[in-house]
Amino acid sequence: DRLFNTLVLSYARAGLLQQSLKTFHKMKEFGVPRSVFSYNTVFSILLRRGRTQMVSKLYHDMRLTDRITPDVYTFNILIRGFCLNSMVDEGFRFFKEMSRFRCCPDVVTYNTLVDGLCRAGKVRIAHNLLKGMRTKSPDLSPNVVTYTTLIRGYCEKQLVSEALDVFKEMGSRGVKPNPITYNTLIQGLCEARELDKIKEILQGVHDNGEFRPDTCTFNTLMTTHCNAGKLDEAMKMFDKMSELKVEPDSATYSILIRSLCQEGNFERAEELFDELEEKKILRRKEGCVPLVAGYNPIFEYLCAGGKTVKAERVFRQLLKRGTQDPPTFKTLILGHCKEDTLREGHEILVLMLRRDFVPDMETYDSLIEGFLRKREPGFAHNTLEKMLRSGHLPK
């Protein structure tokens, strides 16, 4: 059971959803009964991809076919999943259903609901829910996550002073803010253009050593500067990071590279891109999960300028850990076509198909035309067949 769960999860994390589901369905064939764990795992995977209808179906299978009793985890996963897919009411339905299974909501349950309400823009209701938590039981007292969630809720509604009130309130109730709380607040203040307030707060916590700006803090501030067209300020912050020995991560580089590309400073962008590869930033486990799409501008520049090989090196690093983005595959494939390195392009096509992405007509056309031009009818034919399987009709 455990082996299967790990497998199911790893496939999903690698972006191979079909493989992951296949594994889940094969459990029975191997004589391994599905457990709450396996259902929970698969629910969480599907909901992350927005497959709510499939989850509802499986939930029935779970109860009626396999006769498995859901646990708190199950409900937390379901509530979160439906809330995130803008079905907050459905989330509350599951919340009410918990009692039928003698299942007690925990802090995570409430936090999830608070989050769902905030994302739906119902901050006041969320705030009331938080107040209600205190009266229920000591185990259900709002914790740092609850408060941070609410702070973000207020910030998103541009209600900065309410956010600051919540921040003060948590302090007075003895809940210590953590780095995420500070970063949330800073993000909110950035959006409200209250940069002075940020300085004030950072100064205050710096003096008593409660919070040191981390990678995320810098990324937030650099993004704000970039969006305000102050790339030079952002670059200064980047220098300051190394001064303070705060490690940059993938987000740091994609922010700067992107802005440099937008300004047309491709040389500097490429330098940072090289640094990204040299420092093996993308191989590190710590830091954020790299976002492939964040590098699209530089990929486009490189692939248009005969440097597809360099782009592909980084792209392959990103494939291992990053979240996937179909258009990036296309950029690389077209780059290879342009450089007549068609087999490499074809390899990327295969990678794409393995991830269930559907290449578009233009992608197929360029490859097939390229193969014909280079007198490789075998490959051309092979690619054509893939195209038909993708549901494209040849012109």
Add this chain to the structure above:
RNA sequence: CGCUUCAUUAUACUA
């Protein structure tokens, strides 16, 4: 008991 669940920063899509 372990594997599954909650809050912060970077992309595009969508609006």
